[in-house]
Amino acid sequence: MQYQSFPEVRGDSRSQEKLKALRLPSLKDKSFLDVGCNEGYFCGYASFDGAARVVGIDRSAEAIGRARARFPECEFFQQSWDVLPEGPFDVILLASALHYAEDQAALIARLMDALTPSGTLVLEIGLADSGKNEWVKVKRSIDERLFPTRAKLREVLDPYAWKIIGHSVQQQGDPVGRIVVHVSRLKPFAVLVLGEPGSGKTTFCRRVFGGKDVPVIAGDVVYTWILQGKAKASETLATVVRESFETTRLSALTDRVFAEGLAGELFDVWCDLAGGRDFVLESYLPEVHHGRLKDHLEGRGYVPVMVNWSTEVSMAGAHEAAKRARGYTDALVRRFADQPSDxxxxxxxxxxxxxxxxxxxxxxxxxxxxxxxxxxxxxxxxxxxxxxxxxxxxxxxxxxxxxxxxxxxxxxxxxxxxxxxxxxxxxxxxxxxxxxxxxxxxxxxxxxxxxxxxxxxxxxxxxxxxxxxVRRDEPLDGLKRKLKAWRRLVWS
Ligand SMILES: C[S@@+](CC[C@H](N)C(=O)[O-])C[C@H]1O[C@@H](n2cnc3c(N)ncnc32)[C@H](O)[C@@H]1O
Incomplete structure (x- = not known):
């Protein structure tokens, strides 16, 4: 029986149309597994798209024989999906085959376990038409198989992140509609609010996340926790924090942490505090370091989500504010020196x-x-x-x-x-x-x-x-000296 279609032979399935509907991610340099691969049409595509490793399994000896002949650069195994080849795989495809599994939910779980942490399972499946959460027995021309309803699919995929990508190509005599679903592991989100001091980060976090269950980790508070021993940090990082902690100049402390190569350790402190759950990070971080933070978070299994906005008026830095205030005092001294006294x-x-x-x-x-x-x-x-x-x-x-x-x-x-x-x-x-x-x-x-x-x-x-x-009687220099002395007192 010819199931898949190739340019020179037409099978029951319109394979090229199906390939379009699958919306596979780029497979360049990826590892790819096709479960129930039949004659290897999609394995051939993965190889064509630059995948580093392509594996197909099918229990039909005839299908595997043909696949090997067509695509010798791929690995094909004649075996049941009860046992999967050594993984993990970046992309796993299960097309038009789930309904053959005795325990469909268990097969999905097994395939998910064989994925890399960021991998995607591409499912192409039939969906039974019922409002209930059930497996529906559907009579086909060749046999009778169980198909999930939308509610059942939702239940089976609940432990994962998933999205219905769209309809798949229908096949002649199909009693149920087909859809394509991409499934991946659920990962915690790290919402990054890294704007400039005074840009409204704290207000944003309070308004948007205040009443929610998502902890907001504030970078400056974490520094005080490190000081107080409430957040676990390496001795080197704790020493730098102790030496450079100054409430008005935390950005200088962050600069030093980066200059001393301790950024990764600081990121780890944040991640450890979040404990593998969704969290919001509210901390000023110069833009040059954003990429590094995102990579680190991904490495720790988080999905970094950047929240950005621009503000017209932002707070002056502590150093800048002090400089301007001193300048103003000088201006006041000059101004009073020329005014009549009252x-x-x-x-x-x-x-x-x-x-x-x-x-x-x-x-x-x-x-x-x-x-x-x-x-x-x-x-x-x-x-x-x-x-x-x-x-x-x-x-x-x-x-x-x-x-x-x-x-x-x-x-x-x-x-x-x-x-x-x-x-x-x-x-x-x-x-x-x-x-x-x-x-x-x-x-x-x-x-x-x-x-x-x-x-x-x-x-x-x-x-x-x-x-x-009577100020006019007082020598100008004396007044200036007085005001300057006062300024020194205030600013020293
Ligand atoms: C309808 S075909 C789909 C082929 C291909 N995935 C496609 O969409 O073009 C289903 C395939 O699943 C294979 N199959 C069925 N049960 C299987 C099992 N338990 N383990 C491995 N392959 C199986 C069949 O041999 C067949 O090649």
């Missing part, structure tokens, strides 16, 4: 009595060198706390100067001060919480100078003198 001076009173030493206070405002502005009143805000807490209720603030002589009660609750100064002392009198003051002083009085202090148990404790800082 600056307030706030100076602590020098006299330190025993009473003063038994108290703590702080003026939150006004601040030394603050601008007086055009408001008619200057707000004074602060707090005072005597060591002898019971005195607090008697304390008042006095303001004295040209045209002002005022007394103000403590009038503001400052639980923040109580916590910072007294800590968790359990016996804090309720009055102590009211240790803050907030009152206004006429701006006009500031020009001539005012003294502010406290009256405690009848005794005056001078605290600060507030006046105008």
């Amino acid at each position: 600056r307030i001076s706030v100076v602590r009173c020098a006299k330190r009595s025993a009473r003063a030493a038994s108290m703590r206070w702080h003026f939150d405002g006004p601040r030394h060198f603050q601008s007086l502005g055009s408001e008619p009143q200057l707000g004074v805000i602060g707090w005072v706390m005597p060591k002898e807490l019971e005195l607090i209720a008697s304390i008042r603030c006095y303001v004295r100067g040209a045209g002002v002589n005022a007394l103000h009660d403590l009038n503001a609750h400052r639980p923040d001060v109580v916590k910072a100064v007294l800590g968790n002392e359990s016996e804090v009198p309720a009055a102590a919480v009211r240790c803050g003051f907030r009152f206004d002083v006429p701006a006009a009085a500031i020009g001539k100078g005012v003294e502010i202090g406290f009256v405690v148990d009848g005794e005056e404790v001078p605290a600060v003198k507030i006046g105008m800082n």
Whole structure:
């Protein structure tokens, strides 16, 4: 009986049409196995397409004899598919033969086991027409065979990744429709979100993966886990992380990891944390390293999926931000040096009595060198706390100067001060919480100078003198030096 068709002989099956429908992947340099290969039509094609190894098996001695004669460059074995030739194979074909198997699901499982990790099983099969999940016995002209319904096929292929590629060529007298399915092993996905710092990676991951079961592994967090011993890393990698960890400059640490040839070890830490399951990697990684990461993930059995987008405004690097801030401070120094002064001076009173030493206070405002502005009143805000807490209720603030002589009660609750100064002392009198003051002083009085202090148990404790800082009298260089010193303090 002639089943397959060749240019010089026409068989029952339109082999060239079937070949088109199979949509085989490129077989160049691949290993190929045709199970139920008949006269070797598809093995011949694999050889033609450049496959490195081509094997065909069929239980029919006649078919194998003809196949060997046609394609001597291929390996043919007359044997049942109950035992498969030594593999693994990149591509396995089972065409128009599954219905001959006694246990069709078991044959599919066996073929899947014979694939390389990235291999593809190409199935060409008949599909019974029923809405149920069942094997349907179908009467054909020559015999009666079981064919799966779509639901049954879905169940059998559930442990794998699969796709129905399309219809196959029908054969005369076919009682069922034929389809082509490509099946491969299920692999975990590694979703790679590797954009620039500030590009919105964290927001994307939170919005898209936040509520899902897919863990998001953040590169910077992994560095802290390595530091804390929560993520297992080699001693060499852990040492580099310890030496170069700086929260604002993690990209420099990553650069060093790559420069020292430890990229693979870092990738392994990420993969180990994912534990062979789908995961999202959220980490800045310079583009030059993306290919390397993808290869590594594939080698570890993952399917890398790159998520890319572009942002118009992205965050400045830490180094760049610091440089710009310094430049701005320089500009401010230059600018103030040329402007008329309306600056307030706030100076602590020098006299330190025993009473003063038994108290703590702080003026939150006004601040030394603050601008007086055009408001008619200057707000004074602060707090005072005597060591002898019971005195607090008697304390008042006095303001004295040209045209002002005022007394103000403590009038503001400052639980923040109580916590910072007294800590968790359990016996804090309720009055102590009211240790803050907030009152206004006429701006006009500031020009001539005012003294502010406290009256405690009848005794005056001078605290600060507030006046105008006549900047024009101050040499320009002195001001610049002051501001530069301040800048050094902030940035050093
Ligand atoms: C309908 S033909 C399909 C041939 C080829 N796959 C094609 O599509 O052109 C089915 C083939 O499967 C082979 N076959 C059936 N049962 C088999 C088994 N248990 N082991 C190996 N081959 C088998 C038959 O000998 C036959 O050549």
